[in-house]
Amino acid sequence: xxxxxxxxxxxxxxxxxxxxxxxxxxxxxxxxxxxxxxxxxxxxxxxxxxxxxxxxxxxxxxxxxxxxxxxxxxxxxxxxxxxxxxxxxxxxxxxxxxxxxxxxxxxxxxxxxxxxxxxxxxxxxxxxxxxxxxxxxxxxxxxxxxxxxxxxxxxxxxxxxxxxxxxxxxxxxxxxxxxxxxxxxxxxxxxxxxxxxxxxxxxxxxxxxxxxxxxxxxxxxxxxxxxxxxxxxxxxxxxxxxxxxxxxxxxxxxxxxxxxxxxxxxxxxxxxxxxxxxxxxxxxxxxxxxxxxxxxxxxxxxxxxxxxxxxxxxxxxx
Numbered sequence: 386x387x388x389x390x391x392x393x394x395x396x397x398x399x400x401x402x403x404x405x406x407x408x409x410x411x412x413x414x415x416x417x418x419x420x421x422x423x424x425x426x427x428x429x430x431x432x433x434x435x436x437x438x439x440x441x442x443x444x445x446x447x448x449x450x451x452x453x454x455x456x457x458x459x460x461x462x463x464x465x466x467x468x469x470x471x472x473x474x475x476x477x478x479x480x481x482x483x484x485x486x487x488x489x490x491x492x493x494x495x496x497x498x499x500x501x502x503x504x505x506x507x508x509x510x511x512x513x514x515x516x517x518x519x520x521x522x523x524x525x526x527x528x529x530x531x532x533x534x535x536x537x538x539x540x541x542x543x544x545x546x547x548x549x550x551x552x553x554x555x556x557x558x559x560x561x562x563x564x565x566x567x568x569x570x571x572x573x574x575x576x577x578x579x580x581x582x583x584x585x586x587x588x589x590x591x592x593x594x595x596x597x598x599x600x601x602x603x604x605x606x607x608x609x610x611x612x613x614x615x616x617x618x619x620x621x622x623x624x625x626x627x628x629x630x631x632x633x634x635x636x637x638x639x640x641x642x643x644x645x646x647x648x649x650x651x652x653x654x655x656x657x658x659x660x661x662x663x664x665x666x667x668x669x670x671x672x673x674x675x676x677x678x679x680x681x682x683x684x685x686x687x688x689x690x691x692x693x694x695x696x697x698x699x700x701x702x703x
Contacts, residue, residue, distance in 0.1 A: 448614030487601030
């Protein structure tokens, strides 16, 4: 999983970063270092007047604007970085935020994960409880707080046609030419559509990228949740389903039954979640389809085959 998205779609070199920072801050910047950016961005840490910051560069401004919008939800439990500046630079845009330290969640071992789980579960609870008053819609949302779909079911059943205006345009042809082909994908999609009609119109904030170097851990506690560019409005169980789907991709965590841990957590909190098994199954299938689509786009055939096989097995529970 950690290597499943190896294609970088936006690159800014450290030399370019240093030149921009030097010009922007009148040569006062020191200690510039490369960080792990996402597939669609580049990230560098730097120091300015005794304070530590992170600057990210990307071709798209909207992801940064979403991060800035999310900062209003920061609390004692939910730690998100404060975006202090957004502007144009280097073939796109930049965003500056205060730096947080820690180990990426996806890089900790099984023992530390066991110790960190209580904090992770509290963080997920805090995300679920965010007040979305003033926002509308479901699915991918823009910084102004408007989701791209009218209903949650609409979101679940859309997004799998290869449209020219999408970042991953061209994935369908690549899937057709792969050894996997399109037949498994289309079969899984039909199963998803049959499930999706029964999904509830739950509406919560969803991070949707918790296992891709976006959660930092310090002293067995979640120190910050970063990069909300993929976040959505919809059923909070989607974030849970993402953990369950990709848990087996981390062999060091195999002794932890993450699904049972989460079910026990909800039971101990007195949270009743109707139809939970069917919802978790539906969202795992959706996540699997999205993963197949992305692996086809990047040309990662090993992960394409693995995700296809894993998602097909989920159909056995229907």
